[in-house]
Amino acid sequence: MTDLCIIGAGPAGFTAAIYAVRAGLSVRLFESSLYGGQIVNTPDVDNYPGLPGLSGAELAMKLYEHAARFGVEPETRTLTRVALHGEVKTLYAGEEAIPCRSVIIATGASHRKLGCPGEERLTGRGVSYCAACDGAFFRGKTVAVNGGGNTALEDALFLANACEKVYLIHRREEFRADRANIDAVKKRANIEFLLSRTVKEIRGEQKVEEIVLSGTAGQEEVTLPVSALFIAVGLQPNTALFEGQVALEGGYIKAGEDCRTNVPGVFAAGDVRTKDVRQLITAAADGAVAAIAAGKYLA
Ligand code: NAP
Numbered sequence: 001m002t003d004l005c006i007i008g009a010g011p012a013g014f015t016a017a018i019y020a021v022r023a024g025l026s027v028r029l030f031e032s033s034l035y036g037g038q039i040v041n042t043p044d045v046d047n048y049p050g051l052p053g054l055s056g057a058e059l060a061m062k063l064y065e066h067a068a069r070f071g072v073e074p075e076t077r078t079l080t081r082v083a084l085h086g087e088v089k090t091l092y093a094g095e096e097a098i099p100c101r102s103v104i105i106a107t108g109a110s111h112r113k114l115g116c117p118g119e120e121r122l123t124g125r126g127v128s129y130c131a132a133c134d135g136a137f138f139r140g141k142t143v144a145v146n147g148g149g150n151t152a153l154e155d156a157l158f159l160a161n162a163c164e165k166v167y168l169i170h171r172r173e174e175f176r177a178d179r180a181n182i183d184a185v186k187k188r189a190n191i192e193f194l195l196s197r198t199v200k201e202i203r204g205e206q207k208v209e210e211i212v213l214s215g216t217a218g219q220e221e222v223t224l225p226v227s228a229l230f231i232a233v234g235l236q237p238n239t240a241l242f243e244g245q246v247a248l249e250g251g252y253i254k255a256g257e258d259c260r261t262n263v264p265g266v267f268a269a270g271d272v273r274t275k276d277v278r279q280l281i282t283a284a285a286d287g288a289v290a291a292i293a294a295g296k297y298l299a
Pocket residue numbers: 046047112113114146147148149150151152154171172175176198232233234235277278279
């Protein structure tokens with residue numbers, strides 16, 4: 001039986017795989033879609049020590065190659081159910097049952113939605129959650145970005161290189177992004193701030209044509225003609241599969257810095273667990289911690 005199943009092939013999952021194999025464990029790594037996790041959408045990963053100037057996709061490829069050197073490649077499976085209690089844990093992909101002795105959950109988080117009219121209908125028709133993926137379609141156009149975190153500001157900077165104008169819409173006056181990103185955005189002449197505003201509606205027949213903004217400080221509603229809206233309002237943990245199996249807190253898997261969940265032999269690593277700092281490097285660090293903890297549990 002497999003010693004360790006890792007669910008999710010992002011930075012946490014790949015790092016866990018590398019550490020676990022090197023510790024002598026038998027490992028299987030499962031991924032439901034593209035490997036690499038959220039970084040694949042990041043144009044420049046400039047804060048991973050020792051690897052400046054790489055794109056997220058390049059870094060994802062390096063993680064893949066590194067794990068493959070140790071004989072682990074992500075297996076594409078959509079897991080439909082898990083049974084994590086007891087000495088034998090079982091993952092199910094439809095009818096297929098995959099038994100193992102321990103599990104690391106590294107399923108990360110996905111883009112949060114705004115939930116406003118037009119968002120779902122116009123997704124892929126001007127509504128996007130990935131500036132790096134879709135920005136090039138809007139070269140020379142006027143677009144908007146919604147959000148006040150690092151993703152939104154980095155998206156605005158990225159889009160400002162190609163688009164004529166970028167509106168940066170945020171629901172407060174202060175940004176939660178890093179100082180460096182805020183300063184960089186302020187220097188761009190073609191980024192206009194629309195603060196204390198939220199997107200009320202996205203309009204357009206076949207594609208995005210305009211967005212309606214409400215004011216959070218009593219300002220009048222405004223309608224902006226734009227070709228695209230890039231939504232960067234944070235993350236939602238991918239934990240639906242684990243509800244009722246492990247303890248959750250605010251939707252995240254409850255686990256401390258030791259990555260242990262409330263279920264013996266089940267560990268959580270990366271953005272999916274309760275933590276303060278969700279960064280590439282902390283996800284990778286979690287992968288190492290969780291793999292070592294799994295090794296100790298199995299011993
Ligand atoms: P985030 O830091 O959680 O920021 C989400 C932003 O969206 C916040 O400004 C929030 O506003 C706003 N927001 C949330 N729900 C909203 C809603 N319903 N309507 C309007 N606005 C809403 O998310 P993120 O930017 O995706 O970043 C996620 C994590 O990755 C963070 O830890 C971030 O630092 C990290 N990250 C790091 C880098 C880097 O270091 N280079 C790059 C990208 C991401 P409030 O501020 O009012 O809550």
